[in-house]
Amino acid sequence: MKFCSRCGKEVLDEAIICMNCGCALEEKALANTKDVENVGFNVLSFFIPLVGLILYCCWKKECPKKANGVGKWALIGFVANVILGCFL
Numbered sequence: 001m002k003f004c005s006r007c008g009k010e011v012l013d014e015a016i017i018c019m020n021c022g023c024a025l026e027e028k029a030l031a032n033t034k035d036v037e038n039v040g041f042n043v044l045s046f047f048i049p050l051v052g053l054i055l056y057c058c059w060k061k062e063c064p065k066k067a068n069g070v071g072k073w074a075l076i077g078f079v080a081n082v083i084l085g086c087f088l
């Protein structure tokens with residue numbers, strides 16, 4: 001159950017406009033539903049850290065969680081490459 005922020009009347013949870021005054025109701029954090037870590041991109045970032053870095057820069061504003069995921073794996077991949085590079 002939620003209430004209209006303008007007139008205070010009770011409105012349906014799924015309603016997008018108030019039936020009483022007709023004003024638009026706040027949308028419930030719709031924007032962040034796509035902001036989840038993507039395993040495929042994390043793996044890609046691990047093997048190609050440069051790609052992870054680019055994705056991180058593209059996503060850090062809109063999808064901080066997703067950006068942090070690829071950023072983290074790009075860093076791990078980079079470190080792994082350096083360590084492997086020392087042994088080869």
Ligand SMILES: [Zn+2]
Pocket residue numbers: 004005006007008009018019020021022023
């Ligand atoms: Zn209203």
